[in-house]
Amino acid sequence: MILFELVDYEILRVIWWLLLGVLLTGFALTDGFDMGVGALLPFVAKTDLERRVVINTVGPVWEGNQVWFILGGGAIFAAWPPLYAVSFSGFYLAMFVVLAAFIVRPVAFKYRSKREDTRWRSSWDWALFAGGTVPALLFGVAVGNVLLGVPFYFNDMLMPFYEGSFVTKFIGLLRPFALVAGVVSFGMLLMHGAAWLCVKTEGVIAARARRIGTYAGLTAMGAYALAGLWLAFGIDGYVFVGEVVTDGPSNPLYSDVSRSASWLTAYAERPWIAVAPVMGFLGMGLAIRGLNRGGEVSALLFSKLGITGVVSSVGLTMFPFILPSTVDPNSSLTVWDSSSSHMTLFIMLICTVIFMPLILAYTAWVYKVLWGKVTEEEVRANSHSVY
Amino acid sequence: MxxxxxxxxxxxxxxxxxxxxxxxxxxxxxxxxxxxxxxxxxxxxxxxxxxxxxxxxxxxxxxxxxxxxxxxxxxxxxxxxxxxxxxxxxxxxxxxxxxxxxxxxxxxxxxxxxxxxxxxxxxxxxxxxxxxxxxxxxxxxxxxxxxxxxxxxxxxxxxxxxxxxxxxxxxxxxxxxxxxxxxxxxxxxxxxxxxxxxxxxxxxxxxxxxxxxxxxxxxxxxxxxxxxxxxxxxxxxxxxxxxxxxxxxxRMKLAAIEAMWETHDAPAPFTVVGFPDQDARETHFAVEIPWVMGLIGTRSLTEEIPGINELVAQSEENIRRGIIAYDALMTIQAERENTPEVARTVFEETKEDLGYGFLLLRYLDDPREATDAQIVKAAWDTVPxxxxxxxxxxxxxxxxxxxxxxxxxxxxxxxxxxxxxxxxxxxxxxxxxxxxxxxxxxxxxxxxxxxxxxxxxxxxxxxxxxxxxxxxxxxxxxxxxxxxxxxxxxxxxxxxxxxxxxGPYLDVAETEAWQARHEHRLRTHDGRGPFAPAGASAASALDTPPNATPAE
Structure with a gap:
């Protein structure tokens, strides 16, 4: 027996589906507050010193946080190559916009305070605002589109094709339901950023963050409820037709898929998954309460809980579908037919088992070293070395 | 395409x-x-x-x-x-x-x-x-x-x-x-x-x-x-x-880098400068150093480095085998449930060249219908x-x-x-x-x-x-x-x-203070250098001012 066959192909696929969720959640929890802080920047901080305080709350950590995004890309490439190929090229222009945001953001963090010039600094502040807002919104829009299905199909050589011109491919992403999903993610990450600022700042900045964070959280909760109702009554789901082979070759065309009444039938089949949306509502609700009542760490922790609930609810609702196709349901990507080979999944799992605990350990250590509030005095005292 | x-x-x-x-x-x-x-x-x-x-x-x-x-x-x-x-x-x-x-x-x-x-x-x-x-x-x-x-x-x-x-x-x-x-x-x-x-x-x-x-x-x-x-x-x-x-x-990359059109008797010379001409398939005004290329490329005196023309001829063979592989692949795809054993065998034998078969897709949709002229053209495409x-x-x-x-x-x-x-x-x-x-x-x-x-x-x-x-x-x-x-x-x-x-703008005062002490010490040691044994302990005391904390 060969080593990698120690773990069944089917189980490896489920593990990698879970790890995909872990990576997306990790990204939302860590880089999520960086994006939220960026989007909040012009509103919670008015003077240059206030803005520097806000920026320096994430200054030492955004770089590590952003790796969740990059690792997410790499892991999708390694574990779900068809998903990587279809989604990144299918959302081409949207991806470009997200890339632009993720390129401008690091530069803005690093370069903003390297010159005294007011115009220079305010330009970078807006870059940080855009760099936080645009991806926070577009990630939700992307998830909304995944739930709706995307117009792609494969030919016999498994080359992916997309219907629609380049304009409709971009504008077409901005469908009403997808925009609601965008509001969920944007509101959620604003709330998360606000909760972070409450932990890391004090005084007027924290007070503004509490107010905006409360409204953002309430909006996210409302949009999340609306999206749930919409899914229940207005959007078709997808199901397998006939026998489901869970350890066969990764060829999406080998399975038969059709539209179903609703994604939410999953809750009838697997009632336990209701724990995810409950966690989402509960977490966001308690985070809002924490923001209102002066909780600091509690608000941040509940915000994390809420985000984890919302992200997992999408995955659990769709399982085993990952990216359904509207024009050719058989081309839909699922957990059972769009993974890497048995061997690659196994090797990648070994690497993850070795390195993920290390990453979590040293990230935790870095956060511990940097624990404590960022103050105006501190920024003033280290004016030359901080952002 | x-x-x-x-x-x-x-x-x-x-x-x-x-x-x-x-x-x-x-x-x-x-x-x-x-x-x-x-x-x-x-x-x-x-x-x-x-x-x-x-x-x-x-x-x-x-x-x-x-x-x-x-x-x-x-x-x-x-x-x-x-x-x-x-x-x-x-x-x-x-x-x-x-x-x-x-x-x-x-x-x-x-x-x-x-x-x-x-x-x-x-x-x-x-x-x-x-x-x-x-x-x-x-x-x-x-x-x-x-x-x-x-x-x-x-x-x-x-x-x-x-x-x-x-x-x-x-x-x-x-x-x-x-x-x-x-x-x-x-x-x-x-x-x-x-x-x-x-x-x-x-x-x-x-x-x-x-x-x-x-x-x-x-x-x-x-x-x-x-x-x-x-x-x-x-x-x-x-x-x-x-x-x-x-x-x-x-080998094609190497041959192209060296503009080696023909296979040269081992050990091949190294062309220092010259003007490669893709159409004429030769290098004009080439200045060559004998033996060097063969020595660097193969680390032997007897092994030949194939030239571009020879490699293109090999590519042509690869393409022909690639067409057979492509044909077998199409059979396997069409009859997935019960593929004829012979198609599997043929594919296993030729699949290494499948990629060469794909080179023809630039010229026609089905490589199996390629003419000899198209195959030759595709073979020349392998030359950068x-x-x-x-x-x-x-x-x-x-x-x-x-x-x-x-x-x-x-x-x-x-x-x-x-x-x-x-x-x-x-x-x-x-x-x-x-x-x-x-x-x-x-x-x-x-x-x-x-x-x-x-x-x-x-x-x-x-x-x-x-x-x-x-x-x-x-x-x-x-x-x-x-x-x-x-x-x-x-x-x-x-x-x-x-x-x-x-220039350096951090820790300026501290560095300058140390600099002064350092120069003073060098002078008092008659230029014997900071590691001179006689003053070793004194020197290290000077290096670290008494009020310095280890975790600065």
Missing amino acids: ELDVVELSRLQFAMTAMYHFLFVPLTLGLSIIVAIMETVYVMTGRPIWRQMTKFWGTLFGINFVLGVATGITMEFQFGMNWAYYSHYVGDIFGAPLAIEGLMAFFLEATFVGLFFFGWDKLTRLQHLVVAWLVAIGSNFSALWILIANGWMQHPVGAEFNPDTMRMEMTSFFDVLFNEVAQAKFVHTVSAGYVTASFFVLGVSAWYLLKGRHIELAKRSITIAASFGLAASLSVVLLGDESGYAASHTQ TVWPLFWAFRIMVGLGVMFIAVMGFFFYRSSFKGQSYPRWALWAAVAIIPTPWIAAEMGWFVAEYGRQPWTVEGILPTAMSVSHLSVADLLITLTGFIAFYTVLFIIEMGLMLKYIRK
């Missing part, structure tokens, strides 16, 4: 990758140089070394952030622009990219923040460890990226699976210890060390010329020259190793355009030799001539700051352009690898990237120059 989308995708990839590699080499080398400087600081406790660490660290940071930012494009561009490539080889190629994130990028990115923000929050030793972790993380990144790239040059440890219509990994070990990848890794990081050494050398030389920051500049030159000399030797040596690997893994490779390679090698000479000179002056440097040499050091970047870009050009028409050598043609996009899509993103990257480049250069002009 729209040629325009292919050409534009290639252009965009080349542009974004070469732009990314303006920042990467400096990150690779400067991270180590900074860590070396901090090591000296921690070992001696002398503030000048902390000031050097912080000063070069600031420049490192300005550069590092753009390397990170433009690297994101690289990680996502495969999926965006090379969707079929991503599907076809993601099973192998994706793994090193993901491991790079797990093992290397997380490390450098998590600790780089602490490097800049942690001076007051960490002990000296902790901060030193952080600096080294950043350096190690950066260099490990390069390892995994080059394992991925090495696989595109020399795809080992994988085979085609007709059920999933893609290449799948058969041996992770082979992918990891791919000889091309290993040689490339050391060659590339060495190039980064050379780049950073020339950067530090040039900037320091400028300070000496201006009479500013003398102490910082002299010490920096010493580090840069020693590190740079070792790196220059290594980059040339491992470049030779890469060339040797190419002689049995990518020779002259740019020929010249790019020679510029790179010429610069490599120059690097050794320059670094050797500065090493000699710094070690044996009491750190005295003639002004002309200092001016030269300033002037040649850009040359390592030119050499590095030439190197990548040779590696990637020389692999054409393949994205994965012998497996997947470039023309087939692209996404289903429109020309308009590509024009929007290409224009966007050019505009965006140009602005970022101008801003980066502006900041870099500003901070170089500004």
Whole structure:
């Protein structure tokens, strides 16, 4: 027996589906507050010193946080190559916009305070605002589109094709339901950023963050409820037709898929998954309460809980579908037919088992070293070395 | 197959990758140089070394952030622009990219923040460890990226699976210890060390010329020259190793680089200069050195290096076998449930050449209907355009030799001539700051352009690898990237120059106070040097002022 066959192909696929969720959640929890802080920047901080305080709350950590995004890309490439190929090229222009945001953001963090010039600094502040807002919104829009299905199909050589011109491919992403999903993610990450600022700042900045964070959280909760109702009554789901082979070759065309009444039938089949949306509502609700009542760490922790609930609810609702196709349901990507080979999944799992605990350990250590509030005095005292 | 989308995708990839590699080499080398400087600081406790660490660290940071930012494009561009490539080889190629994130990028990115923000929050030793972790993380990144790239040059440890219509990994070990990848890794990081050494050398030389920051500049030159000399030797040596690997893994690339049209009797001569003529298939005005090519390429006197004409004839055979493989694959696909045994057998025998069959897709939809003329045309497509490779390679090698000479000179002056440097040499050091970047870009050009028409050598043609996009899509993103990257480049250069002009500005008072004590001590010891045994204990007491705390 060969080593990698120690773990069944089917189980490896489920593990990698879970790890995909872990990576997306990790990204939302860590880089999520960086994006939220960026989007909040012009509103919670008015003077240059206030803005520097806000920026320096994430200054030492955004770089590590952003790796969740990059690792997410790499892991999708390694574990779900068809998903990587279809989604990144299918959302081409949207991806470009997200890339632009993720390129401008690091530069803005690093370069903003390297010159005294007011115009220079305010330009970078807006870059940080855009760099936080645009991806926070577009990630939700992307998830909304995944739930709706995307117009792609494969030919016999498994080359992916997309219907629609380049304009409709971009504008077409901005469908009403997808925009609601965008509001969920944007509101959620604003709330998360606000909760972070409450932990890391004090005084007027924290007070503004509490107010905006409360409204953002309430909006996210409302949009999340609306999206749930919409899914229940207005959007078709997808199901397998006939026998489901869970350890066969990764060829999406080998399975038969059709539209179903609703994604939410999953809750009838697997009632336990209701724990995810409950966690989402509960977490966001308690985070809002924490923001209102002066909780600091509690608000941040509940915000994390809420985000984890919302992200997992999408995955659990769709399982085993990952990216359904509207024009050719058989081309839909699922957990059972769009993974890497048995061997690659196994090797990648070994690497993850070795390195993920290390990453979590040293990230935790870095956060511990940097624990404590960022103050105006501190920024003033280290004016030359901080952002 | 729209040629325009292919050409534009290639252009965009080349542009974004070469732009990314303006920042990467400096990150690779400067991270180590900074860590070396901090090591000296921690070992001696002398503030000048902390000031050097912080000063070069600031420049490192300005550069590092753009390397990170433009690297994101690289990680996502495969999926965006090379969707079929991503599907076809993601099973192998994706793994090193993901491991790079797990093992290397997380490390450098998590600790780089602490490097800049942690001076007051960490002990000296902790901060030193952080600096080294950043350096190690950066260099490990390069390892995994080059394992991925090495696989595109020399795809080992994988085979085609007709059920999933893609290449799948058969041996992770082979992918990891791919000889091309290993040689490339050391060659590339060495190039980064050379780049950073020339950067530090040039900037320091400028300070000496201006009479500013003398102490910082002299010490920096010493580090840069020693590190740079070792790196220059290594980059040339491992470049030779890469060339040797190419002689049995990518023979067409080697033949094109050398403009070797005909197979020459062993040992073949090396063409120093000449004018390759693709249409006439010969090199005009070639100046040759006998034997050298054969010795470098094969490390023997008897082995022949095949010329382009011979390799094209081999490609033609490969294409014919590729057509048989393609035919068998179509049979397997059409009758998946009960494939005739013979089709499976034929496919197993010929699948290595399937990629050559795909080369015909440029000319017709079904390779099985190809005419002899089309096959010959496709075989000639396996020859990359020779002259740019020929010249790019020679510029790179010429610069490599120059690097050794320059670094050797500065090493000699710094070690044996009491750190005295003639002004002309200092001016030269300033002037040649850009040359390592030119050499590095030439190197990548040779590696990637020389692999054409393949994205994965012998497996997947470039023309087939692209996404289903429109020309308009590509024009929007290409224009966007050019505009965006140009602005970022101008801003980066502006900041870099500003901070170089500004010079070291942190810990100034403390460093100057130490400087005064240090000079005083050198005088009182009659120039016997700081390590003179008689005053050793007194010297160390002077080094650390009584009120200094260990965790400053």
